[in-house]
Amino acid sequence: MEFRRKTFRCPNCGGEIPTGQFRAGKPLSCPMCSRQFQVSRTYANAVSWSSLGFTLLFFYLLGLRGVQLLIATVVMWLPMLLICIFIFDKLIPPRLELYYGDGSGLGLSEKD
Numbered sequence: 001m002e003f004r005r006k007t008f009r010c011p012n013c014g015g016e017i018p019t020g021q022f023r024a025g026k027p028l029s030c031p032m033c034s035r036q037f038q039v040s041r042t043y044a045n046a047v048s049w050s051s052l053g054f055t056l057l058f059f060y061l062l063g064l065r066g067v068q069l070l071i072a073t074v075v076m077w078l079p080m081l082l083i084c085i086f087i088f089d090k091l092i093p094p095r096l097e098l099y100y101g102d103g104s105g106l107g108l109s110e111k112d
């Protein structure tokens, strides 16, 4: 995921964090206080599941059922996700939380 914003506001010191190269799952460093942050996983999950729900509903309303519905949803999920990221970004700005690192180096160790 990619969030196209100019800056985030640092939750720790209130400084501005540039988001030029920012991608979800990678930490942002605050230039003022040197702390690392990431977009809240709850937020990222909410956007992902919403887009999946919208895609499913969209094709369901178009009359697709069963395997056709499944395939259409899988194919269109990503484009729909990008649209949802854009819309969510305007409506509910992403929340930053402290980045603790993941230990594995792959960012796959989610703890919910």
Ligand SMILES: [Zn+2]
Pocket: 010, 011, 012, 013, 014, 015, 030, 031, 032, 033, 034, 035
């Ligand atoms: Zn800061």
